[in-house]
Amino acid sequence: METTQNGKVEEEATAGGDGSICGFESLGSVLLDGLIFGYDSLDRLLGDHLHPKVFQSAVYFMGLNCGRALEAVPLADCAKALSSEYDFDILAFRFTADKELLREPRVVRVGLIQNSIVCPTTFPFLEQKMAIHENVKPMIDAAGASGVNILCLQEAWMMPFAFSTKEKRWCEFAEPVDGESTRFLQDLAKKYNMVIVNPILERDINHGETIWNTAVIIGNCGNIIGKHRKNHIPRGEDFNESTYYMEGNTGHPVFETAYGKIAVNICYGRHHPLNWLAFGLNGAEIVFNPSATVGELSETTWPIEARNAAIANSYFVGSINRVGREKFPNLSTSGDGKPQHTDFGRFYGSSHFSAPDASCTPSLSRQKDGLLVSDMDLNLCRQLKDKWGFRMTARYELCADMLARYLKPDFEPQVISDPLLPKKSS
Numbered sequence: 080m081e082t083t084q085n086g087k088v089e090e091e092a093t094a095g096g097d098g099s100i101c102g103f104e105s106l107g108s109v110l111l112d113g114l115i116f117g118y119d120s121l122d123r124l125l126g127d128h129l130h131p132k133v134f135q136s137a138v139y140f141m142g143l144n145c146g147r148a149l150e151a152v153p154l155a156d157c158a159k160a161l162s163s164e165y166d167f168d169i170l171a172f173r174f175t176a177d178k179e180l181l182r183e184p185r186v187v188r189v190g191l192i193q194n195s196i197v198c199p200t201t202f203p204f205l206e207q208k209m210a211i212h213e214n215v216k217p218m219i220d221a222a223g224a225s226g227v228n229i230l231c232l233q234e235a236w237m238m239p240f241a242f243s244t245k246e247k248r249w250c251e252f253a254e255p256v257d258g259e260s261t262r263f264l265q266d267l268a269k270k271y272n273m274v275i276v277n278p279i280l281e282r283d284i285n286h287g288e289t290i291w292n293t294a295v296i297i298g299n300c301g302n303i304i305g306k307h308r309k310n311h312i313p314r315g316e317d318f319n320e321s322t323y324y325m326e327g328n329t330g331h332p333v334f335e336t337a338y339g340k341i342a343v344n345i346c347y348g349r350h351h352p353l354n355w356l357a358f359g360l361n362g363a364e365i366v367f368n369p370s371a372t373v374g375e376l377s378e379t380t381w382p383i384e385a386r387n388a389a390i391a392n393s394y395f396v397g398s399i400n401r402v403g404r405e406k407f408p409n410l411s412t413s414g415d416g417k418p419q420h421t422d423f424g425r426f427y428g429s430s431h432f433s434a435p436d437a438s439c440t441p442s443l444s445r446q447k448d449g450l451l452v453s454d455m456d457l458n459l460c461r462q463l464k465d466k467w468g469f470r471m472t473a474r475y476e477l478c479a480d481m482l483a484r485y486l487k488p489d490f491e492p493q494v495i496s497d498p499l500l501p502k503k504s505s
């Protein structure tokens with residue numbers, strides 16, 4: 080199968096049934112090999128199939144940036160050359176803001192990288208990790224060549240996403256904050272004068288070798304600025320990750336970098352609006368959501384949660400998901416009565432940016448590794464705060480009071496029942 084310029088895979092994929100998207104029973108009847116009717120992203124499918132005028136109006140509902148469709152940005156030739164040589168997807172866009180009279184524009188170039196694993200999971204662990212480093216390097220080089228200022232990788236990018244197996248041996252992939260993946264990225268951060276967010280499985284040597292799911296923030300001089308540990312551990316379907324790492328103890332830090340104030344809301348944290356809120360209250364201008372999530376579990380919520388967070392908190396969101404299927408040596412079960420399995424579904428990529436004005440970029444491929452680049456004028460954050468006044472109107476004191484009462488053991492929900500309702504027995 081050959082992918083064309085516009086992301087259409089040449090061999091025609093059949094959609095199952097009558098080919099109609101209406102009435103399908105599951106995503107499986109629309110998606111074949113992870114493709115949507117042969118396309119590796121919804122944006123590419125729509126771009127190819129809608130009449131340009133119809134596409135224009137679809138873009139309106141997908142969100143306008145300062146009243147216009149989001150502009151694509153030309154890529155540096157060497158970045159394009161790297162993408163063809165190493166066969167990764169590459170896209171670039173620009174979010175603008177209104178011109179202000181008293182502040183200069185604050186434009187930063189931000190990048191997201193999504194990657195698959197390279198070796199089978201049966202290979203020696205070091206070989207697996209080194210192969211991933213080698214695979215990701217040309218994408219980081221392309222980001223560097225494109226002048227990216229801040230780059231974020233996906234959750235636990237340096238290992239297979241083994242957490243669903245519940246087998247302890249995968250803990251061996253955990254590294255200290257200053258371990259080999261951080262050192263690898265520190266060199267590149269320095270070389271390209273680029274802040275890099277490095278999400279790893281962390282082993283905290285000084286605290287009894289405790290394991291955490293952590294994002295290390297590497298400054299543009301190659302220094303370690305700090306770390307954030309994933310706050311919320313999923314407990315559903317195959318994603319029961321508490322076997323491996325603990326609930327984070329770092330709060331909701333915002334890191335002030337040379338290019339702006341950034342924060343990291345790791346994967347499952349995106350389902351918790353209070354998490355997004357806390358990063359916003361601490362002043363984040365860009366929040367990254369490095370993730371690992373699969374098809375039918377989350378694909379319908381994926382673009383909505385990020386966009387909503389960006390709108391509600393007046394900041395940019397960068398969402399990153401890994402790609403491909405990862406097959407493990409032993410069968411395991413999700414405890415839901417469904418058959419045992421050796422892979423946990425298809426990681427659907429689809430990394431993208433969302434902006435506080437409800438605009439968002441098209442997504443990277445659902446199938447291929449990729450680099451997404453976007454310019455963003457951070458002035459847009461304050462402009463949207465002024466437009467909507469969410470911070471001023473939020474009534475945080477009401478919420479603080481509600482939460483304080485909710486946390487008490489004798490909490491009773493504030494429900495006023497119709498006195499005419501029949502009395503319940505309990």
Ligand SMILES: NC(=O)NCCC(=O)O
Pocket residue numbers: 234313318345346347348370371372373376377
């Ligand atoms: N890694 C992780 O938190 N996955 C949970 C799945 C999801 O939230 O979609």
